[in-house]
Amino acid sequence: MASADSRRMGNGGSVGGAFQLYLDSLRQELRQRDPTLLSVVVALVAVLLTLVFWKFIRSRRSSQRAVLVGLFDSGKTLLFVRLLTGLYRDTQTSITDSSAVYRVNNNRGTSLTLIDLPGHESLRLQFLERFKASASAIVFVVDSAAFQREVKDVAEFLYQVLLDSIGLKNTPSFLIACNKQGTIMFSGNNS
Incomplete structure (x- = not known):
């Protein structure tokens, strides 16, 4: 042997x-x-x-997904384009979702999929329903310039997103992004 x-x-x-x-x-x-x-x-x-x-x-x-949500005209699509290209571009109202791979600038080569959801009242909940289970992060975009006018709608939608049962099981990271900070706001009083 x-x-x-x-x-x-x-x-x-x-x-x-x-x-x-x-x-x-x-x-x-x-x-x-x-x-x-x-x-x-x-x-x-x-x-x-x-x-x-x-x-x-x-x-x-390991496929990380960040979902951009918010009300109509809060600047989600512009934020999406700026993150991907670094450039300012004119955008239009979204009626469908947009997604692209975003490469994080670090030495690990990390990337995630950004998903921009429409903000129109008749569309936002159905698109959120489709993507919420796979979201590892949710970015709630608020229009700072119109916040006082839209505070009730923002609060209702934020409440729906935060207390969603599947969202609580999935426990995604959550960020509230205040957009349009550089916009000059005029009040009705010109004294």
């Missing part, structure tokens, strides 16, 4: 031959039906399968 093993070592190379020798030794031990060794092998296989399964599940979750 030793000569057969040494022939395998010589023909198969040092690493492959050593592995084959180890497998042959393991097979021989298993034939002897040692319950201790058998339980160790089963435990090792279970741990390896668990690690492979965990790696698979984790890789599926």
